[in-house]
Amino acid sequence: MDIDPVDNIVNYKVGIIYWNPGDSRLIVPKRERSMGYTLNFAHRLNILILVVITALVIYTAMYLQ
Template structure:
């Protein structure tokens, strides 16, 4: 069974969290809906900080 299909790997039913899965982007349970982020992956922190910094920069400097 693919770890994505296991409901135990989801927090609050929607956040995929599996530290044993080496993929950063994993397909959603409904494959036709695209991909989601593995929030237990180490690179996830850099991605979230980058997105947050981009949003803050846009809000502050591009009014």
């Protein structure tokens, strides 16, 4: 029986950050499916997404007071 990589605890850093370079999905369901989705932080596109979100937060904090 094949187990979904999301259910394998080895693919989590610090127990909450999903990190699986072998998984091509950008957004994956959480281990507890009813809790929604999380990001695969090993996916290259996530770096861009996190930089954009961080830049928006900084811009908002600095210029929209």
